[in-house]
Amino acid sequence: MKSEGKKIIQNIFWLMFDKIFILLLQFFIGIKVANHYGATLFGKYSYAISIIAFSNIFFELINGRIIKKYYTDKNFDEIVYNINFFKNTISLVIFIVLIILNFIYKFDKILFMLLIFLSLDNILITATSGIENFFEFKLEARRIVISNNIVKLISYTIQYFGIIFNQDIVFIAIVSCFGSFLRLLIIKYQYKYTYLNNIGIIKEKIKLELLKKMINESKYLWLTFISFLVYTQTDKIMIKYYLGLRELGIYTIGMQLSSVLAILIVPIQNSLFPKFLKLYREDYKKYYNFYLISNTIITQIYLMITFISILVVNYSFKYIYSKEYTGAIxxxxxxxxxxxxxxxxxxxxxxxTIKNITKxxxxxTLLSLVVNIILNMILIPKxxxxxxxxxxxxxxxxxxxxIDFFIEEYREQAIIQLKSFNTIYFFKNFKRILKEKGR
Known part of the structure; x- marks a missing residue:
């Protein structure tokens, strides 16, 4: 039996591997897609993705962390079944609504086809949403990652051949659906083989009271998520409204490149959290110092790679993307x-989270949303x-x-973040850490 600590470390490794592998595939094939179809068509594809992304507002009515509180050895399949049912039903309703709206508003033909296949992709993905949540709960990200990476490799290979044979951009969305169908089969097989083989036939029931209870517990997290989602997607919608699809395509390339720079952030957060929790419980002074040193190291590393990456992108961009995307630099x-x-x-x-000051x-997040919308309305036209x-x-x-300087509970972290920009402090403490390790 693996120790819990080892399982956590391995789980983090698989999550990091998944992010890096899929990001590399998206980056290399994404370049081919962007260059082949041009800024306008690629912008239309990005716009369709942004519209479908808003369906997450409904999926997040039940938060994944809340679901994990309900699992027991006896009821896990009941929870999995109800979450699959809930999210899959929502995705099916969205699919039907899109078809109805097309009869009323008559969407652009290519945009409509993209929306239909991307929403069908949603249906296939949500069919295993409960299973994936359960695998996360059991610290078995490996099962999801292996499935994802096999399917993504197949999908992106087919997309590449589609580009070679000059298929239209809707083909890219169709291939995504095919990949999601394969993924559904693999994940369902793993779940049944590993967890259901030994417990016999289960009579699965829809439990509306259970779903209502989860929704009620998720409401504040849901409101935060809505603000975050709208805030992260608003710029794309407003670019399309004010400037058009070509400009949206160029902007999307710049965003995709910046996501490569951000790839280290989530694994760092996940890896340091257990250490934070341990020190907080033992000695607050040690916790504070570790927080300050860790944040300083992260900030200084990102200060360095931010400037280096800008130089690299400026130099190498012309060798990777076509001229029409130059504005993405x-x-x-x-x-x-x-x-x-x-x-x-x-x-x-x-x-x-550790100090229980998340309220x-x-x-x-709500203020960020308002500020972002106002700034986009002012700055995009200009x-x-x-x-x-x-x-x-x-x-x-x-x-x-x-904003953290003006909220009493958050002022401590704001001061730590301000100190983290001090390069002199970074070198002083880096030397001290090395000395302490050498003792």
Whole structure:
């Protein structure tokens, strides 16, 4: 039997591997897709993805962390079945609503086909949402990761051949559906083989009272999620409204490149959280110092790689993307600094959770949404897609740094984040850490 600590470490490793592997596939095949179809068609595809992304508002009515509180050795399949039913039903309703709306508003033909196949993809993905949550609960991310990576490799290979044989952009969405269907089969097989073989036939029931209870417990997390989702998707919708699909395609490339820069943040958060919790319970002074040193190291590393990455992107971009995407270089250069502030504030959610001071985080997210919308309305008409990137940077600065100085419970983390920009402190403490390890 593996120790819990070892299982946690291995789980984190598999999650990191999944992110890196899929990001690399998306990056290399994504370049081919963007260059082949051009900024306008690629922008239409990105716009369709942004619209479908709003369906997560309904899926998150039941938060994944709340679901995990209900699992027991006896009822896990009941929970899994009800979550699959709940989310799958919502995705099916969205699919039907899209078809009805097309009869009323008559969408652009290509956009409609993209929306239909992307919403069908939602149906296939949500069919295993309960199983995936249960695998996460059991610290068995490996099962999801292996399934994802096998399917993604097949899907992206087919997409690549589709580009070679000059298939239209709807083909990309069709292939995603095919990949999700394969993934559904693999994950369902793993679940049944591993957990259901030894417990006989189960009479599965829909339990509306259980779902209502979960929804009620999830309501504050749901409100926070809505604000976050709208905030992260608003710029794309507004770019399409003010500037058109071509500009949205260019902006999307800059965003995709910035997501590569952010790849270290989530694994760092997950890896340091257990250490934070342990020190907080033992000695607050040690906890505070560890938080300060960790945050300083993260910030200083991101300070360095932010500037280096901007130089690399400026130099190498012309060798990778076609000329029509050149505007994405400036977008990346601006968004890279928003990633810097994201890295600087990456540990604050752990700190707030441990100290049980998360209540006001919803108001921070809501304020971010309002600020972002206002800035986009002002800056996009004046500065184009660069205005959208600046709006994101300013919003991240306010939400993850500035506003915390004005909230008493969050002032401590704001001061830590401010100190983390001190390069002299970084080198002094780095030397001290090395000395302590050498003793």
């Amino acid at each position: 400036i977008i990346y250069s601006i968004l890279a600094f928003s990633i810097l502030f994201k890295a600087n504030g990456s540990l604050q959610s752990s700190h707030m 006001k985080s919803f108001y921070k 500065l184009g897609i660069n205005g959208a990137a600046i709006a994101t940077l300013v919003t991240q600065f306010i939400a993850l740094f500035l």
